[in-house]
Amino acid sequence: MVDRAVSPADVAVTPKISSMRKLMQRKSTIAFLMTLPLILIIGILVVYPAFYAMHLATLNKAMTKFVGFGNFLFLFKRETFWMVVEQSCIFAISAVIFKALIGFFVAHFVHAIPAKGQRKWRGMLLVPWVIPPAMSTLAWFWLFDPSYSALNWLLERMGFEAIAWLGDYGWARFCVILVNIWYGAPFFMIMYLAALKSVPEQLYEAAEIDGANWWQRLWYVTLPMMRNIIAITVMFSLIVTFANFDIVRVLTAGGPIDKTHVFATWSFLLGIQGGDIPLGAAVSLFMLPILGVAAIFILRDVNKRGNES
Template sequence: MTLKTADLDLAVPVTGEAPCRRAGVLTRESRTAYAFIAPAFFLLTFLVAYPFVLSVWFSLSDARVGTTGSFVGLGNFGRLFSSSIFVQTLQNSILFTAAALTAKIVLGMALALLLFRIKHFKRLIRGAVLLPFIVPTALSTLVWWWMFEPLYSVVNWTLKSLRLADHDIPWLPDPYLAMFVVILVNVWRGLPFFAITLLAGLVAIPRELYEAAEADGAGPVGRFWHITLPLLTPVLAVVILFSAIFTLSDFNIVYVLTKGGPMNMTHLFATYSFALGLQGGEIGQGAAVSLFLFPILLAVVFLQLRLVRKAALYE
């Protein structure tokens, strides 16, 4: 049997064309991928990276409004610790974050368990729970300001109508009550985030585990401690991480309610940085206050991610 020249030409594969085609396809796909990534890259560069680098420079300079300033190193950070207002702000931030997070964890878990057990009107009730989280922060905080403002306080009117108080309570002028109100509003706004996220984790837990535990004689408390809580730990860790970042850097609630007063007892890092940098004109000092948050948030993120990783390995 003999093969003709044409048959030999057809039988011999062309080794150079297929790799070239694949390389061309990969090149086109890479260009398309870069084209889709480019808008996000530019947004991150100009809206995140550039402002961060600029704030680092400001924190290391004596810049004021209208002047570029000169390099002073860590002088701004050194002056912070000699400021009684900054020390008070640091204490306020720790108290505010710890109290708000604790309340949101406890109340969020309780609300998630209640939403999980609801049988009727599930969608309507769950949608209503999300309302505090959906409404713009400044708008909802203005309503809270009206409720606690001494001259128009509907809270004081209600307490006096129920004979629970015989005089107007100075909610916002009193330093300690003002901190209580700020924490209360932050918990009210952040509670839906905890509840809905934990509810999603509850729904994902297999029902067979509860049935087996109930068959073994475990009560509601035992099922919660040995099934619900361990399986919700990764979700809870992530929720606490995000909430800690949002709570520690809160600005709108404090600024609308108290503007950091009275007597600087409700100042947080964000409000004190705003007061120094924009209202006081000390851009460098205000940037130093805002950047003081960075190592704290970095430590919080590191610890929380370690907890999440340990929980994942444990499972």
């Protein structure tokens, strides 16, 4: 039996096959291939609309002429626009701060409960986050309703005057922020609870042996171990809160006198209800630099701590 001579082509193909096999065995390559369908879906549903919104923001109202930054310059001259910027920042920052604080303390409360009872408490505390925001906001709207408000009924029975919850812009801002806190705090709670469970008990035992009290254990053990989770959760919640639409839309629709509008609701008012889609797109795009700056600072701090550790 005569052996077949090895050709130069076979010698060239063999290294290619082995290198391809090694490439397919790498975990990063397998992970990329498994997430490729999701990346494509995100590209179609998120990236393309984002670039299309940028294109729309450079057109005139009839969408027939390129105006460049004309829509943005027009917005900068409107007092209502700067009021919306101020309200959006107050709404997002205050809501995220209170959600983070409430979620942090509630997570510690649940973490201290014995393991058998934690499942029940986690389920109950997650209910506000699980219910669709529009549906739960309708219940809050009934509580704040000027004619049938359950809160005003309680206040009157206690001898206080009724409050125009949604009629006064100060109280309306308070109501919008309160509902957002009620809806978003469980998300912080479940994220912080997962972070607390990942903190080694040996660290607490060592701190207790060194004579640290509960505050020192919280400050020197718990917070350093949770800082990355806190930063990422705050960044994610800040993005979602800035883009919030349904709570403001259902409760106040931006009123009274546009005092509770945020970027999403005012963009909807101008673009969909007002018929000026390019101007509405310009309003929505103004969130990008604000959120971009916040994300850069937060992620830079996370990467810095990661490199130090």
